[in-house]
Amino acid sequence: MAELTDVEARVLDGVDERWVVDRLTALVAVPSIGGTPAESEVQRLLAGWLDELGCDVDAWEIDLAEAARASDAPGQEVERAEAWGVVGTLPGAESGQPALVLSGHTDVVPPGDLTLWDGDPFVPRIVGGDLHGRGACDMKGGVVASLAALAAIRTAGVRLVRPLALHGVVGEEDGGLGAWATLRRGHRGDVCVIPEPTAGAVVTAHGGALTFRLEVTGHAAHAAMRDRGVSAVELFAVVHEGLREFEAERQKDADPRFGDARFPHGLSIGKVTAGDWASSVPDRLVAEGRYGVRVGEPVAVARQALETRLADICADHPWLAEHPVRLTWVGGAFASGQLPPGHELLPAVRDAVSDAGGGVPPERAVAAGTDLRLYAAAGIPTLHHGPGDLHLAHGPLEKVPVAEVVTAARAFALLALRRCEVR
Numbered sequence: 286m287a288e289l290t291d292v293e294a295r296v297l298d299g300v301d302e303r304w305v306v307d308r309l310t311a312l313v314a315v316p317s318i319g320g321t322p323a324e325s326e327v328q329r330l331l332a333g334w335l336d337e338l339g340c341d342v343d344a345w346e347i348d349l350a351e352a353a354r355a356s357d358a359p360g361q362e363v364e365r366a367e368a369w370g371v372v373g374t375l376p377g378a379e380s381g382q383p384a385l386v387l388s389g390h391t392d393v394v395p396p397g398d399l400t401l402w403d404g405d406p407f408v409p410r411i412v413g414g415d416l417h418g419r420g421a422c423d424m425k426g427g428v429v430a431s432l433a434a435l436a437a438i439r440t441a442g443v444r445l446v447r448p449l450a451l452h453g454v455v456g457e458e459d460g461g462l463g464a465w466a467t468l469r470r471g472h473r474g475d476v477c478v479i480p481e482p483t484a485g486a487v488v489t490a491h492g493g494a495l496t497f498r499l500e501v502t503g504h505a506a507h508a509a510m511r512d513r514g515v516s517a518v519e520l521f522a523v524v525h526e527g528l529r530e531f532e533a534e535r536q537k538d539a540d541p542r543f544g545d546a547r548f549p550h551g552l553s554i555g556k557v558t559a560g561d562w563a564s565s566v567p568d569r570l571v572a573e574g575r576y577g578v579r580v581g582e583p584v585a586v587a588r589q590a591l592e593t594r595l596a597d598i599c600a601d602h603p604w605l606a607e608h609p610v611r612l613t614w615v616g617g618a619f620a621s622g623q624l625p626p627g628h629e630l631l632p633a634v635r636d637a638v639s640d641a642g643g644g645v646p647p648e649r650a651v652a653a654g655t656d657l658r659l660y661a662a663a664g665i666p667t668l669h670h671g672p673g674d675l676h677l678a679h680g681p682l683e684k685v686p687v688a689e690v691v692t693a694a695r696a697f698a699l700l701a702l703r704r705c706e707v708r
Contacts, residue, residue: 287640292443292707293699297641299437300694306416306687308334309429312391313409313418319392319458320363327391328369331428331453335373338435340451343372347455347466355469359659362459362496362616370463371453372472375435375445378708383450385704386474386665387697388464388656389428389481390457393420394679401681415684423678426685426693427480427671428453433694434701446706450474457656459616464656468663476630477660478700480671480693482678482685486649487634488669490542490623492550493578494654495587496616498571499524499595502608505568514566515604518559521570524610527598528552531591540580542650549652550577552591573615577652580621588614619654622661624668634670634700641695646670670696 289297317327332344347368352358374383396406396419404410409418416426431451438445452472454463481488501521506514532552543549554574560567578587595612599605624630631648639645653675660667672689 287636289640292441293702296437296441296443296698296702297695299440300433300691300698301436302687302691304436305429305433305690305694306411308432309416309421309425309690310409312425312429313416313421314407316407317392317420318395319456320365324365324392324455325367325369328371328453328455331391332371332373334432335371335451338373338375338432338439340373340375340435343470343472345370345470347462352462352466357465359460359462359465360616360618361456361462368455368462370455370466370470372467373451373453375438375449377445377447377449377705379446381447383474384447384706385701386450386452386477387431387434388452388454388477388479388660389424389431390454390463390656391425391428392455392458393423394458397681406681411687414688415686417684419683421685422482422673422683423675424481424671424673426673426690427482430480430672430690430693431697433691434697437694437698438701443702444708445701446708449701449705454656460618461656461659464659468659473663474665476704477665477667478634478697479655479657479660479667479669480697481655481669482671482673482675483646483649483669484674484676485644485646486670487631487638487646488649488651489631490540490580490650491621491655491657492580492650492652493582493584493587493621493658494619495576495578495584495614496573497576497591498573498613498615500611501570501572503566503568503570506566508564508566511566514568517567517570520605521557521559521572523602523605524595524598525554527594531594535577535579540650542648543652544649546652548577549650550579551652552576578619578621580623580650582621584618584620620658620662622655622658622667624661624666628666630666630668633703634668634696637700637703638670638696641692641699643692643696651675
């Protein structure tokens with residue numbers, strides 16, 4: 286750990302745990318599920334807080350029609366009546382592009398089966414130092430850590446030389462609409478940190494993810510004479526087994542930053558519907574799933590690989606050879622992304638985390654698609670570091686340790702002082 290300057294020590298003392306808990310509780314209490322009105326409500330709440338912190342705030346309604354037709358738009362998996370982008374920029378003594386961007390999404394996934402939760406997922410509660418609730422980990426804890434860093438700088442009366450920006454984005458869970466719209470609006474920075482939950486690591490790469498639909502055609506018959514029909518369910522079993530073999534092949538020689546992850550580029554079927562009558566042989570099955578893109582693999586190449594394997598599976602089956610499975614690409618499309626090898630942002634973040642009391646974080650990659658690839662594609666070196674563990678995201682045990690949010694805020698404050706400089 287490096288010896289802190291007087292200014293750095295003063296700013297770290299300004300990170301207020303009670304302030305963190307109050308803001309995180311308020312943020313988790315907003316049920317900002319993608320596509321609901323609350324997704325816009327939480328953005329308005331964030332814009333108000335950024336204004337209170339002395340930021341220049343840009344809040345705008347995203348043009349959803351433009352997003353639907355733009356060739357570079359990431360796609361959406363939910364219907365939206367409206368969506369808002371929010372950027373707060375803490376001015377520096379000098380104008381120009383922010384030296385550092387902290388970008389966090391405020392949308393969350395649905396809570397699922399409510400009986401599996403210990404309480405209402407949108408009534409945040411603290412148990413044993415952890416704040417529980419949908420979105421606490423993924424990633425409102427990271428958003429609040431970013432806000433707390435700005436608050437500490439303001440409380441300490443520090444004037445930065447160069448601007449510091451916080452991007453609040455929506456639609457991350459279903460493609461990246463908010464980050465895409467923010468970049469398209471012209472908001473940029475020298476480097477970006479996305480405080481997704483990283484379990485103490487620094488994440489410098491992620492695999493991509495594509496959603497797809499399979500339509501399997503069989504032949505209907507009375508269930509009492511099922512040998513006269515061809516079950517689409519049984520055909521799908523053949524297809525699924527072939528896809529499992531394909532998935533296993535795609536895990537070989539994965540990027541070592543994935544560590545011991547079993548499926549860094551997994552293929553998963555998430556939804557299956559078939560048949561329309563219990564006493565009939567089902568003549569149609571529709572399955573939807575997620576398909577992993579390898580780090581550095583172009584999306585077009587990944588799509589071609591699945592299309593080719595599916596064609597081979599069908600060609601080897603007498604019925605499917607004549608009635609091939611129809612594959613369509615639907616919903617969001619996440620390319621892979623990574624920080625340029627050797628970029629200075631990695632050691633800078635590691636030093637800030639260590640000096641803030643968080644230890645030296647290891648370098649990792651994650652299988653989940655994220656907004657990192659959008660910032661990286663815009664030429665902004667980007668990585669992830671944030672409070673919480675991604676393994677708890679999207680489930681009924683979602684929580685984030687308050688202490689980790691505070692430590693992340695301290696690390697972001699140090700990084701901001703060092704990147705944006707102090708006058």
